[in-house]
Each structure stands twice: as structure tokens, then as C-alpha cells.
Amino acid sequence: MPESQATATAQEQRLELISRLADAGTEPSAADLGQLRASHPADLADIIEQLPSEPRLRAVHLLGEDLPADSLASLSRRVLDQVASAIDPGLLARLTGELETDDAAYVLECLDETRRARLLKEMPASEAELARQALEFQADSAGRIMQRDYVAIPSYWTIGQVIDHLRDSPDVPDEFYALFVVGARHTPVGTIPLHRAMRTHRDVRVADIMTRDPKVVQVNADREDVAFVFDQYELTSAPVVDAQNRLIGMVTVDDVVDVIQEEASEDMMRLAGVGPEHDIYTAAVQTARNRFNWLLINLFTAFLASAAIAVFASTIEQVVALAVLMPIVASMGGNAGMQTLTVAVRAIATRELTPANAARVLGKEVLVGLCNGVAFAVLTGLGAGLWFSSVPIGLVIGAAMIFNMVVAGLFGALVPMMLERARVDPAHGAAVILTTVTDVVGFFAFLGLAQLTLL
Amino acid sequence: MPESQATATAQEQRLELISRLADAGTEPSAADLGQLRASHPADLADIIEQLPSEPRLRAVHLLGEDLPADSLASLSRRVLDQVASAIDPGLLARLTGELETDDAAYVLECLDETRRARLLKEMPASEAELARQALEFQADSAGRIMQRDYVAIPSYWTIGQVIDHLRDSPDVPDEFYALFVVGARHTPVGTIPLHRAMRTHRDVRVADIMTRDPKVVQVNADREDVAFVFDQYELTSAPVVDAQNRLIGMVTVDDVVDVIQEEASEDMMRLAGVGPEHDIYTAAVQTARNRFNWLLINLFTAFLASAAIAVFASTIEQVVALAVLMPIVASMGGNAGMQTLTVAVRAIATRELTPANAARVLGKEVLVGLCNGVAFAVLTGLGAGLWFSSVPIGLVIGAAMIFNMVVAGLFGALVPMMLERARVDPAHGAAVILTTVTDVVGFFAFLGLAQLTLL
Numbered sequence: 001m002p003e004s005q006a007t008a009t010a011q012e013q014r015l016e017l018i019s020r021l022a023d024a025g026t027e028p029s030a031a032d033l034g035q036l037r038a039s040h041p042a043d044l045a046d047i048i049e050q051l052p053s054e055p056r057l058r059a060v061h062l063l064g065e066d067l068p069a070d071s072l073a074s075l076s077r078r079v080l081d082q083v084a085s086a087i088d089p090g091l092l093a094r095l096t097g098e099l100e101t102d103d104a105a106y107v108l109e110c111l112d113e114t115r116r117a118r119l120l121k122e123m124p125a126s127e128a129e130l131a132r133q134a135l136e137f138q139a140d141s142a143g144r145i146m147q148r149d150y151v152a153i154p155s156y157w158t159i160g161q162v163i164d165h166l167r168d169s170p171d172v173p174d175e176f177y178a179l180f181v182v183g184a185r186h187t188p189v190g191t192i193p194l195h196r197a198m199r200t201h202r203d204v205r206v207a208d209i210m211t212r213d214p215k216v217v218q219v220n221a222d223r224e225d226v227a228f229v230f231d232q233y234e235l236t237s238a239p240v241v242d243a244q245n246r247l248i249g250m251v252t253v254d255d256v257v258d259v260i261q262e263e264a265s266e267d268m269m270r271l272a273g274v275g276p277e278h279d280i281y282t283a284a285v286q287t288a289r290n291r292f293n294w295l296l297i298n299l300f301t302a303f304l305a306s307a308a309i310a311v312f313a314s315t316i317e318q319v320v321a322l323a324v325l326m327p328i329v330a331s332m333g334g335n336a337g338m339q340t341l342t343v344a345v346r347a348i349a350t351r352e353l354t355p356a357n358a359a360r361v362l363g364k365e366v367l368v369g370l371c372n373g374v375a376f377a378v379l380t381g382l383g384a385g386l387w388f389s390s391v392p393i394g395l396v397i398g399a400a401m402i403f404n405m406v407v408a409g410l411f412g413a414l415v416p417m418m419l420e421r422a423r424v425d426p427a428h429g430a431a432v433i434l435t436t437v438t439d440v441v442g443f444f445a446f447l448g449l450a451q452l453t454l455l
Numbered sequence: 456m457p458e459s460q461a462t463a464t465a466q467e468q469r470l471e472l473i474s475r476l477a478d479a480g481t482e483p484s485a486a487d488l489g490q491l492r493a494s495h496p497a498d499l500a501d502i503i504e505q506l507p508s509e510p511r512l513r514a515v516h517l518l519g520e521d522l523p524a525d526s527l528a529s530l531s532r533r534v535l536d537q538v539a540s541a542i543d544p545g546l547l548a549r550l551t552g553e554l555e556t557d558d559a560a561y562v563l564e565c566l567d568e569t570r571r572a573r574l575l576k577e578m579p580a581s582e583a584e585l586a587r588q589a590l591e592f593q594a595d596s597a598g599r600i601m602q603r604d605y606v607a608i609p610s611y612w613t614i615g616q617v618i619d620h621l622r623d624s625p626d627v628p629d630e631f632y633a634l635f636v637v638g639a640r641h642t643p644v645g646t647i648p649l650h651r652a653m654r655t656h657r658d659v660r661v662a663d664i665m666t667r668d669p670k671v672v673q674v675n676a677d678r679e680d681v682a683f684v685f686d687q688y689e690l691t692s693a694p695v696v697d698a699q700n701r702l703i704g705m706v707t708v709d710d711v712v713d714v715i716q717e718e719a720s721e722d723m724m725r726l727a728g729v730g731p732e733h734d735i736y737t738a739a740v741q742t743a744r745n746r747f748n749w750l751l752i753n754l755f756t757a758f759l760a761s762a763a764i765a766v767f768a769s770t771i772e773q774v775v776a777l778a779v780l781m782p783i784v785a786s787m788g789g790n791a792g793m794q795t796l797t798v799a800v801r802a803i804a805t806r807e808l809t810p811a812n813a814a815r816v817l818g819k820e821v822l823v824g825l826c827n828g829v830a831f832a833v834l835t836g837l838g839a840g841l842w843f844s845s846v847p848i849g850l851v852i853g854a855a856m857i858f859n860m861v862v863a864g865l866f867g868a869l870v871p872m873m874l875e876r877a878r879v880d881p882a883h884g885a886a887v888i889l890t891t892v893t894d895v896v897g898f899f900a901f902l903g904l905a906q907l908t909l910l
Contacts, residue, residue: 018811042687050811076807166654176650177632177691194649195631199621231716232497234709236632236691253708254689257715261686264719265801268726272797273790280802280812284819288826291794295827298790299834302783309779316771316778323778324765327785327894328757335728335753339746342727346720347735352531354466356473356505357735364739371743372750379754439782 014039018047022055028062037066045074048083049281057086069095073103078281080110093122096131100147100174102255105134142226143219145259146240146249149173152182153206155189160202177236177252181210186246188216188239216241217251223259228351230256267349270427271342273298297432305330305439312447315455321388322450325397328384330442332376333404337434340365340412345427348420362413369409373402392454400446404438411437469494473502477510483517492521500529503538504736512541524550528558533736535565548577551586555602555629557710560589597681598674600714601695601704604628607637608661610644615657632691632707636665641701643671643694671696672706678714683806685711722804725882726797728753752887760785760894767902770910776843777905780852783839785897787831788859792889795820795867800882803875817868824864828857847909855901859893866892 017035021028028036036059039047048056048071060067060083067087072095075083084092084107096107096119104123108116108131120128130148137143151172153162162179166172179197181190190210200209215233217226217240229235230253240249269275273294282290309316309326316323344361347353353361377398385394415433416426472490476483483491491514494502503511503526515522515538522542527550530538539547539562551562551574559578563571563586575583585603592598606627608617617634621627634652636645645665655664670688672681672695684690685708695704724730728749737745764771764781771778799816802808808816832853840849870888871881 015809015811022811040688042689046806049807050809052812052815163653167656172654175648193630194653198618198649198653199627201622231712233495234497234712236708253691253712257686257689257708257712260712260715261719261805264716264723265805268719268723268797268801271723271727272793274794274798280798280807280816284822285826287819288823288830291791291823292827292830294794295787295790295831296834299783299787299831299838302786303838305782305786306779309782313775313779317775320768320772320778323771323775323781324761324768326778327760327764327782327898328754330782331757331760331894332750332754335750336746338727339729339749342723343729343735346723350716350720351501352504352735354470354505356470356477357507360507361735364742367739368743368746371740372747375743375747376750376754379751383754383758439786 014043014047018050021047021059022051024052024054024058028059033062036063041068041070042074044068045071049076049079053082056083060086065091067091067095069098070103072096072107073099076279076281077110078279080107081112084111084115089118089122093119097124097127100149101127101130101134101249102145102147104131105144108135137219140223141219142217142221142223142240142251143249145223145226145255146217146219146251147173148249149176150180150239150247150250151176152180152186152247155181155183155205155207155210157206158202159197159200159204159206159209162197162206163202173250175252176250179206180214180239180247180250181206182247185244188214188241188245188247190214191239193236214239216245219243219248224263226251227256227259227263231260263349267345267425267427270425271345271431273431294432301432301436301439304436305443308440308443309447311444312451315447315451319393319450319454321384321390321393322447325384325388325393326443326446328380329397329400329404329446330439332380332401333408333438333442334435336369336372336405337408337412337438338431340368340409341416341430341434344413344416345430348416348426353417358417362410362417365409365413366406367409369406369412370402373405376405377401393450396449396453397446400442400449403445404442407441408434408438469498469502473505476502476514477506479507479509479513483514488517491518496523496525497529499523500526504531504534508537511538515541520546522546522550524553525558527551527562528554531734531736532565533734535562536567539566539570544573544577548574552579552582555604556582556585556589556704557600557602559586560599563590592674595678596674597672597676597678597695597706598704600678600681600710601672601674601706602628603704604631605635605694605702605705606631607635607641607702610636610638610660610662610665612661613657614652614655614659614661614664617652617661618657628705630707631705634661635669635694635702635705636661637702640699643669643696643700643702645669646694648691669694671700674698674703679718681706682711682714682718686715718804722800722880722882725880726800726886728886749887756887756891756894759891760898763895763898764902766899767906770902770906774848774905774909776839776845776848777902780839780843780848781898781901783835784852784855784859784901785894787835787856788863788893788897789890791824791827791860792863792867792893793886795823795864796871796885796889799868799871800885803871803881808872813872817865817872820864820868821861822864824861824867825857828860831860832856848905851904851908852901855897855904858900859897862896863889863893 017032020032096104134144177194179192180188183189190212191214192210196209215229215238217238219240219242236253238251239247240251242248275290344353380401381394381398384397385391411434415430419430420426472487475487506514551559589599632649634647635643638644645667646669647665651664670684670693672693674695674697691708693706694702695706697703730745799808835856836849836853839852840846866889870885874881874885
């Protein structure tokens with residue numbers, strides 16, 4: 001496969017370049033700098049990110065004026081913050097001014113207060129004003145990912161007029177995928193995908209070929225909703241309107257792809273109790289602090305589980321086999337619950353799980369818990385019974401297993417549904433609630449049944 | 456916010472429609488059927504998916520000829536399989552024939568052997584042949600998501616010739632975002648985004664405005680690699696070539712968005728031990744079976760952890776506080792390790808974690824484990840020491856905590872890196888290896904230290 005080979009080679013060359021540049025002791029060779037300069041802006045950003053701190057700043061310094069503006073916008077938050085501090089303020093202002101509004105806002109957002117103010121002052125006035133406006137929209141809103149350039153045309157034009165306008169007007173964005181048709185008070189009334197415009201003869205009127213009732217994005221809409229609309233209706237761009245339904249910008253699919261990646265990352269991170277602001281370039285101490293809170297909550301719930309065990313301390317003293325076996329029930333419940341939880345969280349995110357089918361999914365998950373509960377009751381009961389040569393121990397652990405796995409299925413589905421209904425991110429905190437339940441129920445069911453039947 | 460309201464209302468209307476249609480007792484009203492017919496194909500697919508089995512088939516039956524082909528392609532695998540069996544074979548063949556090649560292949564892929572053969576026979580011959588070819592490409596390869604229609608032009612044409620060709624040729628795909636420029640033996644030598652073509656005067660030559668060295672996708676490339684290229688270089692479409700570097704198709708960004716969503720789902724599911732072929736529409740027994748293997752592995756590792764405890768049974772008999780406290784160290788190690796593991800798996804997927812920075816990330820994660828290990832050693836030591844009024848117990852649990860959290864950081868980063876190097880999906884099985892390590896080390900460190908120091 002020549003392409004995979006080609007990609008592998010490009011990737012390998014990049015890795016070799018990084019390892020040469022990462023050597024803080026030697027100055028980069030002219031050939032390495034040349035390779036750096038010849039890289040695509042997105043690849044250059046990856047190289048800069050993967051360098052250790054010092055060589056990273058040196059590389060940025062050596063690139064100087066040759067650093068493409070688009071590389072800046074492709075950097076992770078923390079790396080961008082560090083890199084920006086090492087770039088000459090005038091150059092930084094010029095680069096940021098070259099970016100599309102949403103990318104310029106991203107750069108500004110990553111800087112601290114003072115540096116942001118200074119950058120805004122040094123940027124071209126009109127770009128600074130647009131970026132300032134973008135920053136006023138809520139984080140995670142469509143306003144933050146829209147660009148302010150778009151092509152708006154009246155519906156009474158002919159395609160010929162549109163083409164002449166595009167060819168001769170300097171006021172057209174660098175990239176666009178559709179023409180937005182506006183009516184009175186700049187309200188979007190239709191869209192024309194470029195491929196349709198290109199196939200249409202010059203004398204045809206815009207009104208005759210435009211898609212009416214276009215999918216329009218409100219500037220305050222949550223970016224997750226925007227991503228859903230793009231995914232659902234296979235859009236490449238969409239007009240953005242303000243509260244008065246006036247066209248004020250455009251969201252394009254490349255920004256939406258980033259949103260989809262970030263939202264998927266956030267859900268995964270939240271399920272594991274890692275803050276969403278986290279990235280692999282964060283320093284160790286800061287990383288430890290980011291993860292501390294989640295672990296603290298877990299410590300609290302671990303003590304809760306211990307308290308459940310402590311209730312049965314005297315039983316354990318008499319039958320030490322219980323201490324040996326008790327983590328099994330809790331662990332299986334936790335794992336089965338996390339399976340259900342993950343499926344439910346993802347299905348809520350992709351909008352496959354809605355109030356319309358929630359009851360059915362809940363019922364199904366309880367049934368799944370029951371099926372696997374019975375299966376693992378048999379296996380675990382046999383294993384434990386044989387190990388300690390005790391039928392009662394086998395029966396007790398089996399019964400506790402069925403009970404805990406049904407509970408796991410129930411709570412694994414119920415917790416994210418209830419969080420979603422309470423308008424809390426369903427991934428957020430769901431895992432800790434769930435594992436607390438499965439731990440406490442697991443220990444209680446097993447040790448409680450043992451106390452009732454074995455002594 | 457009018458738009459969110461509008462969306463909410465549309466969503467609510469959909470939910471109400473679903474609950475009315477879900478009522479198996481009453482026939483759907485004419486108004487409900489009208490609403491169903493007026494739905495966007497993607498929304499209609501969502502409605503069909505969220506209905507219970509019987510009303511789902513009834514709805515499809517009532518829609519009959521009005522079922523849009525695109526709705527079929529938007530259905531989840533299992534729902535599509537069920538729905539297809541309820542559609543008249545002739546209609547199914549007509550609908551599938553209307554789809555783009557990649558979507559037609561998806562429909563065929565979801566059917567069983569006999570039904571697939573029959574559908575291929577009833578489809579229009581040329582479409583059937585293309586779909587058959589698509590199915591011959593490996594699952595998860597670019598060949599499966601490409602469409603066979605594209606616009607190819609020679610570099611010596613003028614833009615005027617291109618426009619005339621597009622306007623008059625019947626042989627142009629429904630949707631396209633770029634013109635592919637081909638040289639000798641149909642090799643892609645450049646691309647022109649439509650917005651650039653539209654802004655260019657008729658007399659300019661293609662060769663003068665095309666982007667040279669376009670990003671080309673090999674037909675056998677992994678679709679994850681294709682998604683990376685689209686994301687990295689912000690593409691909306693890319694030419695697909697065969698082993699001889701001849702243009703044979705086109706991948707578009709809407710298919711890539713689906714790939715990104717699916718790959719993110721798969722990683723989440725794998726981390727939680729849920730098979731990737733899983734969806735929420737799978738029946739309970741099948742779901743239970745899908746999740747059984749993962750739970751079986753977990754049962755095995757849980758018994759391993761129990762075996763570690765059993766080594767110290769006599770110690771536990773003497774100091775029952777150990778049985779009460781021992782899950783804490785294991786649980787904290789498991790949680791800290793899952794934080795690291797999730798970050799590492801995601802960073803590998805988004806290609807932020809590469810061999811170039813692996814050693815640094817590993818070192819950082821060990822350091823993070825040490826920082827939080829010390830912090831939680833103090834907290835847990837104090838808590839446990841006070842609870843059981845014993846300084847030695849506090850010291851033992853603290854020391855075990857530090858040790859286990861460093862191990863968690865080390866293995867949380869190392870396991871996915873090693874799986875990646877062994878060309879195994881890093882999400883696959885990583886969690887089970889990790890939690891086995893943190894459980895066994897957690898119990899061994901705590902109980903072993905206790906035995907050495909307390910008795």
C-alpha cells in the first residue's frame with residue numbers, strides 16, 4: 001500500500017525531526033529548519049506540540065516570521081499560551097489578525113488578561129473588534145465557532161450576477177461552501193450549495209434554485225446542538241443568525257469536526273473523572289491538581305464502602321473467606337454497571353436515547369443485568385463454593401451476584417438519564433454515583449446474606 | 456433563544472409523534488402519517504429507530520413507496536436489518552439503487568447472505584456491480600466510505616470549459632465540493648475547491664489555479680487514517696486512488712464525520728468492555744451475550760485479586776480492620792489508573808501522543824501518581840488511623856497508597872502505549888490489564904505491609 005507507506009514515512013520523518021530538534025544541546029541544522037518551514041501549518045503545530053518546552057520555544061524563535069498564522073490556531077491551549085509568550089508582540093498581533101474570527105478569538109482566549117489586552121490593542125482595529133465580539137459570546141456557543149465572512153446574495157439576482165459578483169468583489173471569504181440568500185432585514189431565506197450554483201446556467205434566478213427553509217444556527221445555540229445539526233443533515237456550512245434572525249456569520253464543517261472530536265474527548269474524560277480542560281501538555285503538578293477532586297470524591301465513597309464492610313466485621317472475623325471473596329461481587333457489579341453507563345452516555349450524546357425510548361432501554365438493561373447476573377452467579381458460586389468447600393458460601397455469593405448485577409443495570413441506565421433530565425452532563429459524576437451504589441450494594445448483599453445464613 | 460426553542464419544539468413534536476405511533480393498539484392517524492412523510496430523511500430514520508419493534512414495522516409498511524432511500528442508509532445496523540425484511544423486495548432494490556455507492560454497500564452489509572444475494576440481483580445492474588466492488592474492500596477501509604461519482608477534469612482546460620462541462624454533462628455527482636484534476640493514466644495531479652473555481656474568470660487555465668500535490672487517499676487506507684487527514688488538513692473531500700495511483704472515487708466530509716463519531720464511540724465502548732458492534736437497539740439476550748466475555752475476564756481477574764487477599768487470610772483474621780480498609784487502596788489505584796489510561800488512549804487516538812513524546816508523558820504520569828499518592832496517603836492515613844485509633848494502620852495504608860498510585864500512573868500510561876506498539880487497539884483490553892494490576896498490587900501492598908509491621 002503505497003499511501004500507508006507514504007504516510008508512515010512522512011510520520012517517521014516527522015518523528016525523527018522532532019527527536020533531532022528535541023536535543024537541547026545542539027543547534028538545529030539548516031536542513032531541519034528547512035523541513036520545519038516546509039511543513040503544512042497543521043503538521044508544524046503537531047511538531048511544536050510534541051517538543052519539550054525549551055526546544056519548542058527555540059523552534060518557534062528560529063521560525064520567526066515564517067511561523068504560519070494557521071499553526072498558531074492549531075496549537076493546544078496550553079502550548080499556545082506558552083508559545084505566544086515567546087513571540088514578538090507585533091508579530092503575534094499580525095498573525096492573529098490574519099486568522100478567521102473564530103480562530104483569532106481562540107488565540108485571545110488562551111492568553112492571560114494582560115497579554116490579551118495588549119494583543120487586542122496591537123491587532124488591526126476591525127479584526128480586533130470582531131474578535132472582541134466573538135469573545136463576548138458564551139463559551140461553547142455557535143458564536144465562538146462562527147466566522148464573520150460569508151457570501152450573501154439577494155434572491156432576485158441571476159446566477160450570472162452571482163458569478164460576476166464573486167469574481168470581482170474583494171469582499172468574499174477565503175473559503176465557503178454555499179451561498180446564503182437573504183431577504184428583507186438580512187434574514188436568510190435560502191441557501192445554494194456551490195456545486196448547484198456551478199451547474200446552473202447564468203440566466204437562472206437564485207430564487208428558482210435555492211434550498212428554502214435552510215437549516216439556520218442561532219448564535220447562542222450550544223455548539224453540541226450545532227454539531228448535531230451538521231451531522232444529522234450532512235451540512236458543510238450553515239448561516240448563523242442573531243436574536244432578530246439577521247444573518248451575522250457562518251459555521252463551517254471543519255470547525256464542527258473539531259467540536260465533535262472535543263465533545264467525544266470530554267465525555268470520555270468525564271467518565272474517567274478527568275477535567276475537560278485537561279490535555280497531555282499540562283504540567284505534572286497542575287495535572288495532579290486537576291485530577292485530585294475526582295479522586296477525593298472516590299476516597300469518600302471508598303470509605304462509605306468500608307463502612308458497609310465494618311457493619312459485618314464480626315462475621316468476617318468468624319469466616320475469613322468472606323473477606324477474601326467480597327471484592328468479587330462489588331467488582332463485577334461495578335464493571336457491569338460501567339458497561340451500561342457507557343452505552344447510555346454515548347447514546348444520549350448521539351441522541352439515540354431519548355425520552356421516547358428511555359423506559360424500554362431501562363427495562364432492557366435490567367434484563368441484561370439479570371441474564372448476566374444468573375450466568376455469573378453460577379460461575380462464581382461454583383468457583384467460590386469449590387475453593388472454600390462450602391455450598392452455603394457458593395449460594396450466598398451467587399445470590400448476591402444476581403442482586404448486584406440487576407442493580408448495576410438499573411443504575412447504569414438510570415443515573416445518566418436522570419442527570420440528563422436535570423440538565424447536568426450525563427457523563428459528569430455518573431461513574432462515581434454508579435460505583436458507589438454497586439460497591440455498597442455488593443458488600444451489603446454479600447456480607448448481609450452471609451451473616452443471615454452462615455452463622 | 457428562538458432557535459433552541461424551535462429545535463426543542465421540533466424535538467418535542469417528534470417525541471409526541473413517536474409516542475402516538477408507539478401505541479400498538481390504535482392505527483396511526485392521517486395527520487401522523489403526514490408528519491412522518493414530511494420529515495427529513497435523517498429525522499424519519501430517528502423516529503423509526505426509536506419506535507418499538509411492532510409499531511416500527513407498521514410505520515415502515517404504511518410509508519411504503521414514500522420511504523426515502525436516504526432514511527434507509529441513516530438507520531442503525533440492527534434496525535435496518537429488521538426494517539429491510541419488512542419492505543417489498545422490489546421496493547428495497549429500487550431504494551438501494553438510488554443510494555450513493557457507499558450507502559448502498561452499507562445497506563447490503565447489514566443484510567444476511569440470502570437477502571443480500573437477492574437484493575443484488577434485483578438492483579440495477581451497474582449499481583449492483585459498484586456496490587459489490589465496495590463490499591470487496593476491507594471493512595473500515597477508505598474503499599467502504601468512498602463514492603464512485605466525482606468530477607475529473609484535465610489540467611489544460613479553462614475554467615470556462617469546466618463550467619460548460621458541469622452545466623451540460625449529465626454525468627456529474629449530486630454533490631461535490633472540489634474538482635479533481637487528472638493527468639496521464641487518470642492520476643490525480645491537483646484539486647480545485649469549488650469556491651476558487653467560482654471566483655475565477657472563464658479564460659484562466661485549470662493548471663494555473665489548482666492546488667498541486669493534493670492530499671490523496673489510498674483505497675485500502677484505514678478509515679481512521681482518512682479521518683485524521685480530513686481533520687488535520689480541514690478537507691471537505693479527497694480523491695481516492697487505487698494501487699496504481701489512478702483516481703477511482705471520492706470521500707466526502709459527511710462520511711468522515713460519521714467515521715469520527717463511530718471511532719469515538721468504539722474507543723469509549725472498548726474502555727468499558729462493550730463490543731463495538733453494540734448498539735442500543737440490540738435485544739437484551741444478544742446484549743447480555745456481547746458483554747459476557749468482558750465480564751468473564753473480569754471475573755477471572757477478580758478471583759486473582761481474591762487469591763492475593765487469601766495469602767494474608769490469617770493476618771486478616773487477627774486484624775479485621777484490614778478487611779474493612781483493604782478495598783480503599785485498590786479502588787483509589789484503579790480510579791487513578793483509569794484517569795491516566797483514558798487520557799493516554801484518547802491522546803493516541805487524536806495522535807497527540809506519539810513515540811516522540813511517549814517517554815515524557817510516561818514520566819509525567821508517574822510523577823502525577825506520586826503527587827496524588829502522597830496527598831491521598833496523608834488523607835487516607837489520617838482517616839484510617841483515627842477510625843481504628845491506630846498509628847501503624849494509618850502508616851501502612853498511607854505507604855500502600857503511594858505505592859499503588861505510582862504503579863497506577865505507570866501502568867495507566869504504559870499499557871496503552873505497549874498495545875499501540877503491538878498494533879492492538881490501545882483501548883482494547885487496557886482497562887482490564889490495568890485494574891488487575893492496581894487490584895493485586897493494592898491488596899498485596901496493603902496486606903503485605905500490614906503483615907510485616909502489625910503482627
